Amino acid sequence: MVYVPTGIIGVDKILAGKGIPGGHTVLVSGGPGSGKTTFAVQFLYAGVIEHGENGVYVTLDEEPSDIKKNMSKFDWDLEKLEDENKFRFINVSPVRVAPSEKGGLIQIGMKEFRLIKLLEAIKQGVQEVDAKRIVVDPITIFMLQYPDEIDRIHAMRDLMRELRNTNCTNLLVSELRGTGWEREHQFEEYLAQGVILLRTSLKGSRLVRAFQVEKMRGLAIDNQPRPYEITDKGIEVYPSATVYK
């Protein structure tokens, strides 16, 4: 089996020193401000720079220009990668009329926004840069389109099957609702081949960020929560530290 290093400090060590099994689709789930988007951009950026694997960032909510601005505090020259055709933003946020980015732009109403349009956009991006890594951020808006639970599971399974057919390694960014350690598992945690949690843990009134690989099929992982920070290098996980005692 082939492994895809994330390039994120500390993470690959937790992933058995290897990375994400190639072709897997991994859910990255966290609260507001947890660094989900930073994690995802970093995964794609390291893919191009360190491993020569091009990447596609499918955004369903934020504008590509905003993501780039918010990432400007890091030393990641995304525009250079775009110019070199190694990286592409695909903007599929529903109901937009603003002029397009360098990447593709698809203008659709939210009610019509469904699986087929999303898949078309993904495939277009993959083809344009010959991508090996895909991010979809956030998957939450996609799932809200399917109020019926059976339909929603159906749609997620279809999406995951199609992502697998691209032969890329994929991150699906997901928004956590609860804030505590104890919570309900979501069905998508069962469908995905891996689940990474970016959580906030409370020790008294002090917040600690906790990184946890809940699941990674085909890999013997460390499933303990580990402290992480968002530094000027992006996400940094401390794979040997404990969140608190």
Next chain:
Amino acid sequence: MVYVPTGIIGVDKILAGKGIPGGHTVLVSGGPGSGKTTFAVQFLYAGVIEHGENGVYVTLDEEPSDIKKNMSKFDWDLEKLEDENKFRFINVSPVRVAPSEKGGLIQIGMKEFRLIKLLEAIKQGVQEVDAKRIVVDPITIFMLQYPDEIDRIHAMRDLMRELRNTNCTNLLVSELRGTGWEREHQFEEYLAQGVILLRTSLKGSRLVRAFQVEKMRGLAIDNQPRPYEITDKGIEVYPSATVYK
């Protein structure tokens, strides 16, 4: 990137010593009596006085005259700013028939109260004083108009896009339902570019006010809860103190 100092004691230090990234829309969420409105007025007042940035206060619930009366314990001469065309209250509370303030007044029934009317009112105010900062207080009543969750997300995304088009920096005041540390994240926390929480924390039976920047895109922030007080200078946050140990 340009940063907009809040002018509130202690807050800009937490915001990486800079302030809110210019053009961002930030959710300010707190319980009853937490000082949300004080925070918002202070943000606009400091904008005019310290940074020469005019401001618009869009109120959906309280009367402008009441806000002014409640703020009279502070040394902020809002009426002077109004007279100088540097500050404007826009009253869009639904179903009102009382005589108008110096600022605009829009008389509509609650059931008809929707996005377009709100946007018209905001734009009118921005134009009148050439505003650089906007407050909408509270966003809760606006969201209640959309019982369907998809519609509500849609409306919030539209509102945020239009606020961005004004080129102002914006605060949306939101009402917290839960009282404890653990709670469900609300979807608007994901949509906004920043989230500031004004919470009440219990240590035994003693209440402590806790200020927390949960999220601020594009900025390396201190996300720890920090004690704050409402003094005769307005909100004061203690950026180096811990809420309790």
Next chain:
Amino acid sequence: MVYVPTGIIGVDKILAGKGIPGGHTVLVSGGPGSGKTTFAVQFLYAGVIEHGENGVYVTLDEEPSDIKKNMSKFDWDLEKLEDENKFRFINVSPVRVAPSEKGGLIQIGMKEFRLIKLLEAIKQGVQEVDAKRIVVDPITIFMLQYPDEIDRIHAMRDLMRELRNTNCTNLLVSELRGTGWEREHQFEEYLAQGVILLRTSLKGSRLVRAFQVEKMRGLAIDNQPRPYEITDKGIEVYPSATVYK
């Protein structure tokens, strides 16, 4: 700004040594047996005796004769005040056929019981005694008439606006559902200009009564829970004590 002393031992000290800002509408929320009605009667009685401000007590549940009987353990001669036209009970409990009190009596079916009838009754009482203080007890039954949340908020906002037009200072008595420290905030806590909580706190298996001013617009308050008792003088709050350590 004018302040209206409550006349309740310990409370005005918590209210910045002043009292309730004149014209404000304050929610008084507590569980069964917490002394809500005692608090409200005391507020009106002290108004007449100590400050020459006449009062109206609008009761939606208990009979005026019962309230008087239950208050007979205190030294408050309400009937004398009624005879002197300084105090009035207004009985608007829905669906009643019993003979009337000295104050007004309105006989209506519960389903028909709505805002307009309540407002008529209030205005009649205010006019009869030239009142400066109003109590509505409990507001819960009024709100139950509006199953739709938007309608209910609407009705509460209308009620509060009309109360303000009377130029009186007002208490709305409300029934708490939860029993613990942590609870959901109710929307009426946001609409009211002040919120006073009469709660029961558990220390092990020992009950402690806790008085807390959650919110008071326009006033720098002590928002800590403080112990209180119901003594033969009515409610007594201990503004310098802590509920427990």
Next chain:
Amino acid sequence: MVYVPTGIIGVDKILAGKGIPGGHTVLVSGGPGSGKTTFAVQFLYAGVIEHGENGVYVTLDEEPSDIKKNMSKFDWDLEKLEDENKFRFINVSPVRVAPSEKGGLIQIGMKEFRLIKLLEAIKQGVQEVDAKRIVVDPITIFMLQYPDEIDRIHAMRDLMRELRNTNCTNLLVSELRGTGWEREHQFEEYLAQGVILLRTSLKGSRLVRAFQVEKMRGLAIDNQPRPYEITDKGIEVYPSATVYK
């Protein structure tokens, strides 16, 4: 004001050394096996024996013969009181066809079972023995007939008003749903003039019975939870002891 001693060991001391204010309607709420029925029978029995006040026991669930059998472990000769026309069971359990007790019997289908039938039965019993004390056990089945909350409140208020018109002192037995200290207050706790709780408290894995007068209008009560037991004398409350430390 007249007071009606309960005759239950320890209880009258908690009720300011007096008892229940005459004519009041008191909710007695407890879990399965908490001794609610024992408490209620004891209240009526002591009424006859110690105070010469006759009593009516309205049962909505158990058969009178069963109640008598279950009470046979105590030294209360209910049949003698029945023979002397000082005590009466009124069986209004819906849908029964068994032969009648000495007291009245009303055969109705559950769906038709409503306020009017219940009131007729109560009045019949009061008249038969010239009663001064009434028990209705349990009120839960009565309330289940009204699925709409407004209707249910309406029915409870009507029942309480009619009970008051009998000039008797009344206990309404109610079934608790939750098992812990923290729970939601029920609306009937607000409607009743007194609330007595028979609860079970957990100290580690040890159960302690806790008696608590949550509310008693017109009376300065001890509202602390107090330990109680069911002995061969019936309910015994220890008014000076604490539940646990």
Next chain:
Amino acid sequence: MVYVPTGIIGVDKILAGKGIPGGHTVLVSGGPGSGKTTFAVQFLYAGVIEHGENGVYVTLDEEPSDIKKNMSKFDWDLEKLEDENKFRFINVSPVRVAPSEKGGLIQIGMKEFRLIKLLEAIKQGVQEVDAKRIVVDPITIFMLQYPDEIDRIHAMRDLMRELRNTNCTNLLVSELRGTGWEREHQFEEYLAQGVILLRTSLKGSRLVRAFQVEKMRGLAIDNQPRPYEITDKGIEVYPSATVYK
């Protein structure tokens, strides 16, 4: 009053040294694997062997042959009792087409499965062996037939009345949903004359089985949780031990 010893080690001591009051219907409620069925079989087996009281086991879920197989680890020769007409399994599990047991078999669709069929089956079994003890296991499937709560209470009251008319002493086996100490009381706990809980308690991460008589009308019981085990003699309760300290 007559008492029916359970014959289960430790239980009769908890039941005031006597047993279940004759003719009572007792709910036995526990989680999966708590030994509910073992308890029920043991009650019937001891009835025949130690007290000459024949028994009927009405099964709504498991096949009689399975129950016998699962009980084979104990020294209870149920088949011998069946051959001697002292014990009978009645299989009323809905929708079955398998060949019948020695006892009766009723083939009905689940949707048609209602009170009358269940009562016919019970009566048939009681008649066949002249039974004095009845078990119905589990009552949960029966109650699921009545989605409306009023209907369900109605059906349970009817079932209990008919069981009483058999003059047998009865156990109704019920399935607990919650796993912790604190839970909602179910209405059937109020309807039954006795309630026995077989629970699992957590002390840290260690499980302890806890036996508790929550209620037993007509009997002064020990209502403390007591440890129990499932040994090769069946259920064994330790009536003098505490679950943990």
Next chain:
Amino acid sequence: MVYVPTGIIGVDKILAGKGIPGGHTVLVSGGPGSGKTTFAVQFLYAGVIEHGENGVYVTLDEEPSDIKKNMSKFDWDLEKLEDENKFRFINVSPVRVAPSEKGGLIQIGMKEFRLIKLLEAIKQGVQEVDAKRIVVDPITIFMLQYPDEIDRIHAMRDLMRELRNTNCTNLLVSELRGTGWEREHQFEEYLAQGVILLRTSLKGSRLVRAFQVEKMRGLAIDNQPRPYEITDKGIEVYPSATVYK
């Protein structure tokens, strides 16, 4: 009674040193990443290698090729067993159009996917390899087809009866929703003859995996949670260790 050793290190010791009673259907319930599938494959693999019992793996979600890939970290040569007709994957994941595995493939739409198709697939697999052990993974998707609870119980009982008719010993893999120790029991825990939980327990912020046999009819089991790990030998349970103290 015959017992079927699981072949999983430590588990048979917990199962009274014997294994699962032959012909039983056991629920294996766990969260994402808990090793449910590893447990199930190991059960079948050990069946063939150590006990000469062939096995069928019915997969409702993952592709057989994926399961094999994910299991490749262990030394289990599943393909050899397939070639020797001792093991078979049966793919009944709804709505698939990909080419088939060595095992059977059934292409159906999710909405049509119901009990009969599942049973046909199981029987076909059992016949092909003369299986003695069956795994169905996960049962969750099957149950989601039945939104009505009565229908769902009905379908699960039918499935279990048919599984029993195969004379195989069976594992049903189920997905846990809650993450803490306390949770609601699911009805399928009552229907199954055994329940095995693979849970995650939190000690502070440290995760511990906890293996627990909640129930195993016909067997005296150790029902304590025991630590387990996923090693390069598969699941390893430590039957004498405690999860934590």
